[in-house]
Amino acid sequence: MRRWIIRGAAAFMVLLLCGFFAAALLFFTQPMTEQTFDLSVETVQWEVYIQEGQQRTDLLPDGDIGYTGLSAPGQTFYFSRILTEEVESPVLYLDTVNRSVAVFLDGERLYTDCPEQSGGVGELTLPMLGWDRLEPVEITLPPDYLGKTLTIAQSTGLGEKQIPEMEPTVYPCTVTLSCGYAYESGIVAESFRTAIPAALCFVLGLLLSTAFLWQSFRGRWDIGLFIFSLAAFFLMLVPLGAASFFGHYLPYPEVDLNALSRALCLTSLLLFLGSRGNGRLRWILWGTAALHGLTALLGRASATSLLTVVSEYLGLLGLLAAAVLSLVWRKRGNGFYWLFSPLLLAVLGMGLAVCGVHAAADPTWGRELMIHLRTGFQNGLPRFLLWSWSALTMAAGILAAFIDLFRRESQRRTEERLLLQRGELIRENYENLRKHNEEIQTLRHDLRHHVTALQGLCREGDMGEIQKYLESLSQRPELNRSNGYTVHPAVDTVLTAMLARGAETGVRAEVRVELPPELHIPNSDLCPLLMNLLENALEANEKAPRGRRSGSG
Secondary structure, three states, rough: OHHHHHHHHHHHHHHHHHHHHHHHHHHHOOOOOEEEEEOOOOOOEEEEEEEOEEEEEEEEEEOOOOOOOOOOOOOOEHHHHHEEOOOOEEEEEEOOOOOOOOEEEEEEEEEEEOOOOOOOOOOOOEOOOOOOOOOEEEEEOOOOOOOOOEEEOOOOEEEOOOEEOOOOOOOOEEEEEHHHHHHHHHHHHHHHHHHHHHHHHHHHHHHHHHHHHHHHHHOOOOOHHHHHHHHHHHHHHHHHOOOOOHHHHOOOOOOOHHHHHHHHHHHHHHHHHOOOHHHHHHHHHHHHHHHHHHHHHHHHOOOHHHHHHHHHHHHHHHHHHHHHHHHHHOOOOOOHHHHHHHHHHHHHHHHHHOOOOOHHHHHHHHHHHHHHHHHHHHOOOOOOHHHHHHHHHHHHHHHHHHHHHHHHHHHHHHHHHHHHHHHHHHHHHHHHHHHHHHHHHHHHHHHHHHHHHHHHHHHHHOOOHHHHHHHHHHHHHHHHHOOOOOOOHHHHHHHHHHHHHHHEEEEEOOOOOOOOOOOOOOHHHHHHHHHHHHHHHHEEEHHHOOOOOEEEE
């Protein structure tokens, strides 16, 4: 009992330690509390006007988010307000798309899209941009910005021939004031959220590849492990391809890297599950996997490609076939699927339970989920169901693969130990036979002397002396030794070898065995068990005080 308490305390300490440092690692996956203020015209009060020199004319709201009252086509308009929102490291974001802007703080210019125009408020004629911005304009404000007047100058539109035309309504751009630290924290959090699952998938692929090499060095080529390592490496590319900063490091490819990586991961998973099956049914998974991967590559995972639609439905078909065949192979006694089938049912049930609890706690999320599923099938792209199902199947496959690998390695080590025990038993039997032959040779030599002595006594006719001589011979231990301990040959061999080993160390044993010649237990299981018991008994006798070494069975 004490031993189990100590082990439980050690396990609790390890779990507590790992949990603490895991929490420290995951701490940076959540961004700081963002200090953000929406300063758009529909949210806060702005003064919107046009200005020529010192003459200023207010624009009139149109009842929505626009303003009217321009006096000339292509005229630059302004909107300003006093900044009262306090944030650390203030950064201003302007979502202007194709409008050019200039920003002033108390009349001092902070930013402009047209540096060739050096004038201030009321002296600008900003043109439209000839391209669309992909990201908002980012402007860092000085630390003493509070209480100062922010003024933004913005261009108005162009006609179809790229010449100024009178626009009846102008729309000030969206303005956001944020904490610069919060923005950096968001980038750090996204980096951690991307790097941690990618690193875990890489480690998983590395472990599977190492297991494949380990098996191959021992002469057992398990191609399934190599294929499964490819699935882990493809899964590693999924979060990397989905990161918002992916395009800053590599140019965006012509394919959807995120979706294509998922598809190839599923292809490798189906190939692995097929390699663990038996018989011709494996070709169902292999054929589905080949068609799924081929159509995904040809369709380049584009949502508008018909081949992509076919690929995703083939993936669903493959996952369904894997679930059904896992039950069939488990019933046929397949060791891997004996583990995989209940694990798959467990993770699928857990996934459904989590979704059910989340939907019950947040009905809005549940309705959005159902809409998402229905919309996906209506558009012919069941990606949400496909990727969720494949992720759960991948998790069950990983657990089953490693448990099966450890089990097979344990069986291999047990077989090696049994072979060593059998070799030791054979060696001891050989030594016993050699000693037995030597004893027989000695008995034959002594027998000739005894026969000669008895012949002499017979010639003299001394019957009393002959009787005494024969009685002394009958008391000799080598003539009273039993030929065996039991009629069961394997058990008798083990007993003979182990008791002979004990006799060499001074162990006295009384043995009584009653067994039939054959048992239902295989000798390969019975002999190691009996040898272990006798070895433990011999070790216990060796530790006992001198003079008390004995045994009985």
